[in-house]
Amino acid sequence: MSVITIPKPATQARAATAATMKAFVYRGPGKKGLEDRPKPEITAPTDAIVKIVKTTICGTDLHILKGDVPTCQPGRILGHEGVGIVDQVGSAVTAFKPGDRVLISCVSACGKCDYCRKQMYSHCTTGGWILGNTIDGTQAEFVRTPYADTSLYPIPEGSDEEALVMLSDILPTGFECGVLNGKIQPGSVVAIVGSGPIGLAALLTAQFFSPAEIIMIDLDDNRLAVAKRFGATASINSTDGKAVAKLKAMTGNRGVDTAIEAVGIPATFELCQDIIAPGGTIANIGVHGKKVDLHLESLWDRNISITTRLVDTATIPMLFKTVGAHKIDPKLLITHRFKLDQILDAYETFGNAAKTKALKVIIEA
Amino acid sequence: MSVITIPKPATQARAATAATMKAFVYRGPGKKGLEDRPKPEITAPTDAIVKIVKTTICGTDLHILKGDVPTCQPGRILGHEGVGIVDQVGSAVTAFKPGDRVLISCVSACGKCDYCRKQMYSHCTTGGWILGNTIDGTQAEFVRTPYADTSLYPIPEGSDEEALVMLSDILPTGFECGVLNGKIQPGSVVAIVGSGPIGLAALLTAQFFSPAEIIMIDLDDNRLAVAKRFGATASINSTDGKAVAKLKAMTGNRGVDTAIEAVGIPATFELCQDIIAPGGTIANIGVHGKKVDLHLESLWDRNISITTRLVDTATIPMLFKTVGAHKIDPKLLITHRFKLDQILDAYETFGNAAKTKALKVIIEA
Amino acid sequence: MSVITIPKPATQARAATAATMKAFVYRGPGKKGLEDRPKPEITAPTDAIVKIVKTTICGTDLHILKGDVPTCQPGRILGHEGVGIVDQVGSAVTAFKPGDRVLISCVSACGKCDYCRKQMYSHCTTGGWILGNTIDGTQAEFVRTPYADTSLYPIPEGSDEEALVMLSDILPTGFECGVLNGKIQPGSVVAIVGSGPIGLAALLTAQFFSPAEIIMIDLDDNRLAVAKRFGATASINSTDGKAVAKLKAMTGNRGVDTAIEAVGIPATFELCQDIIAPGGTIANIGVHGKKVDLHLESLWDRNISITTRLVDTATIPMLFKTVGAHKIDPKLLITHRFKLDQILDAYETFGNAAKTKALKVIIEA
């Protein structure tokens, strides 16, 4: 990526003021704060600067704050989701102009490398998930978005922008990693292990394919109740360790066609192995921190598939169409709303979801 | 499967003689022998009795002899591969008649259950791999084959029957579990871990799809030399523990599109995880006796698939066509030939492959 | 198919009475009637005799009555749809027994031939669409169904059998030939040309995949109103010859991803060519009596697909699951109900659909 050096203007009092913004900054494990930061500037001809309208917090942001994501260093502005208004574009940007309302993909895609060519944007050789990770992110008044033409999406006139924030990451994640990878088909029997925001995003988008049954498994009765409202046909509280037996009873001892892992720990991944029917697919969405046991001694002859995936957000245009056609209501996932200067409260609420019953929180910039 | 009881004829001296045959019998862990056994009889209207012309020994037979396959009980006639001549058919058999030359699939398929409908014959609810396992098999002069219409295949006039013995199990196993599950495409970079008969069957059938590279990995230089003759573009002897580094060097540090596991132990399955490129597929063929470590902490975001499969033999008709068209030469796999009454020698030869360099042995009945 | 000759019992007065039934018979072009016919008998070990509970009339039956289907000769009992109760089974039938409630597929599948193996039952070398065509059909008190194990489907306890009659032909036809062949996906823009029963069946089953838009095109405002009630997002009355312009206006001049032809005449097939977007699919369901113009001079570089298909009914098990899960309500298609002895009225009603607004009529045997 060729970088153009843009000289700072010498003395412009008013501009200097305008060029400062509020931003939420990771300061090292357990430390964070709202800071005044310089407004970002175009550094490559394919960049855009976007004024944030609404953003949100992802479970991954909580991991960063704990110090679990080594690629993200102290001093980083967090956030990789949001909608906004294009403020400036680089000289090679042709699809957008200042004033355009846009959705920001959590994944930056150069559009040229081998991976981008096959829409595996997550592995773009110079992009991928970099926003709020290796470059500054969206929990601020402005953000610089690399590869704007292939990483931003135009928002149709009259859209509900709050709903669209769910298309930056969580809905494509549930859909691509869980539903598409899980090959859900009309009449399928599906289990989703984990009824948090990601599991619920999989639940909502699974219904695009009219499965016969979606069985939600979690430890929290409140989350399972939410899942039933969102379209789950059955739920299992796995606290008593009897989830496998209960699921087998529900499925005539056959198991499920698709098991979606939406937690990210060994126990839930093992549960998926115990309930998958011959010929079925285990679609992993969870972010795992350690290895898991794979019971090939019982699975080697079961004709199953196991898939992993970092979201590519290649389905954002398709999701726009389904939202526009009212096939899905992303706002179901939004439980709380904050202003940017309340973002510490927003993190507090989102981080204590068991108590606050938070799913996704909207932050207005 | 409804079983019709056919009363034994009371006293028929000549028939009694005709009704005895030689058969190779598993007598419990470590024990085996050639025995005189009654010739099998039709027990269901969908059965056929097939006079064996040629059969072979599978690695699975060695596992049974060690006592590793609990479904196979002492007293069982082994063998699940072979070609023969139809001797008798049940009243509901319409596709075959006595005198027809046939290939016997290692998998018996009722053709009616949900699994058979989608050609997942391996999981037929009343069939699957039962020959030489839960019912008597093909290492004998005659065998009873259930569901004859959907488990036998006609041998075209003028075929080389010895070559076709490889279509009962080993070639469809390499092709279905390794090549098709591994999604090999023109230009692919493939690694096959394990250069035994199964790995070599995958190697031969992988070439149907014109991959750019097939890198064979094994501990045995002789087997690797065989692989080079069979079409491998490169080989790695992994004895020194540096297979991953060598493979990465060969692939511009990228890894492979498809890694085929053809051994069945934790170390080789872990090797596959270490060499798979983003977006790739690990296709397991190996029969595993214990669990393996799955490193989801590094694979969760790599967009990979892992597949398992017991061979369905659904591709036997296609393999017949490719053999007929000389796209593959199955006889490459045959190294030794024996008569049925030398079957103990055949087992000795096949069981000491490192020394004898045996791949597949043909047993003439 | 081997045929077993079953000798008729010599003199059994009571049986003779029981062995007569009412049946609707095609007597040659324009001629038809309800007749007393002998109750059918098992002629092959794979046959079943089914006592009809409910059947229906298909558009194809009207074609036969006009003399348009040369394979169907005078004297034939018509009908290829229905639910019933198994009365007798041949000696090789293992999946059903007398008393079982079953759905009859319009297509008879041997389950053994190359076509049946790949679930292309429509081209079964000894079956296919033969019921009410080359052998006697279901518009009678009893029917002989060949290949019972692979051509009948068990009806789950507590099902609404009237709804299930729609699974014999019309729903799998709309789904397989229109929706699956048309590759409808979430967010797709779909046009269905023809809002008769078949087009409506495609409309109902298209919704399994959550397309963004389904635009229904027909000449009849009543049928278009029905389509809107059944889930169409827009409708176009093409009487004024401006359907193409209207559709282009609705789709930003782009055309549709999938165009389903559900009429069977040159004009409607040409309309599909005019509205298909680059990369799209034209899925033909219509039964065509003459050739059509294919405008390759404008389509050769448009990256489109055109598909044809005779229904295979391979999706009947899947459709059972979606009906059971309330993802579709087949009874929406049923407008009228008759007793078997009123079948001439039923034909009158169904044959004058423009006036009677009939979609599907149920006939109770």
Place this chain on the structure above:
Amino acid sequence: MSVITIPKPATQARAATAATMKAFVYRGPGKKGLEDRPKPEITAPTDAIVKIVKTTICGTDLHILKGDVPTCQPGRILGHEGVGIVDQVGSAVTAFKPGDRVLISCVSACGKCDYCRKQMYSHCTTGGWILGNTIDGTQAEFVRTPYADTSLYPIPEGSDEEALVMLSDILPTGFECGVLNGKIQPGSVVAIVGSGPIGLAALLTAQFFSPAEIIMIDLDDNRLAVAKRFGATASINSTDGKAVAKLKAMTGNRGVDTAIEAVGIPATFELCQDIIAPGGTIANIGVHGKKVDLHLESLWDRNISITTRLVDTATIPMLFKTVGAHKIDPKLLITHRFKLDQILDAYETFGNAAKTKALKVIIEA
């Protein structure tokens, strides 16, 4: 596409000389010539100027010269194939720099629009087939290539550049439009109608998938003999009007799984309809000038697909790998070689292929 106006330098004698080049120009139907033209200049930041090393002539160029391609106006420099050396790049080009050796795709792809995102580059909303059509082409010393990053491909060190000229258009056309669209699989029975350069390109690339039979059909015995040398398993000279009967005899009266139309006239497209087996695919490559008859009255129930496609060249990277791995030898297609100033002779030779036996001609710039 934003266009940057670059002012011409006022008086630079030496530069003026350097800025002139030889180019082959279409002057209107039947008229053509080699002219001195100004060397092209960068007009958009995504452009590159490429110095042509080798180019070739396409059948489409002959169509243009006849006046059959209305989008191509008199004064246009023809040519859409070639390899060359990057001479200059626009400010937004990041994948190439002056001195890089490159292959030029016949299709220009912005990499950003909906069609480019799904690799349907042929329908790029601002690109597609424009080179040598609506903008000046490659039959010259230099060419301006729009969207260089996504329309040029790096040539690996040590490649045979002459062979690679076949990857600009003809090999991807045969492969994408014929082989991939035709769904050729191991064991398939394939017919290719038309044994000209495009049909032969389909023949060469079809072998990537190991079909059992490839039957070549043409009117010219020489071209059929070439086809046999290139791997066809059988050939039919259709001059006597008995091609259908001959093919049916060769295929056990079944027909073919894939029929590739590589001519572009009604008669050959009808032939494909006559020989396609149930469940088969007709893949059209031919450029058609008029409508054809589609016999839906006999095809509506045959479960076939018909596909059309303008080459996307999305498989160029894959083809590079197969050439590198010696899975295909593109030079087989090259029969004649000329210098750029002999291009009129080259056209003469290529345009009289029946007499000269020309397939592809190489023009060295």
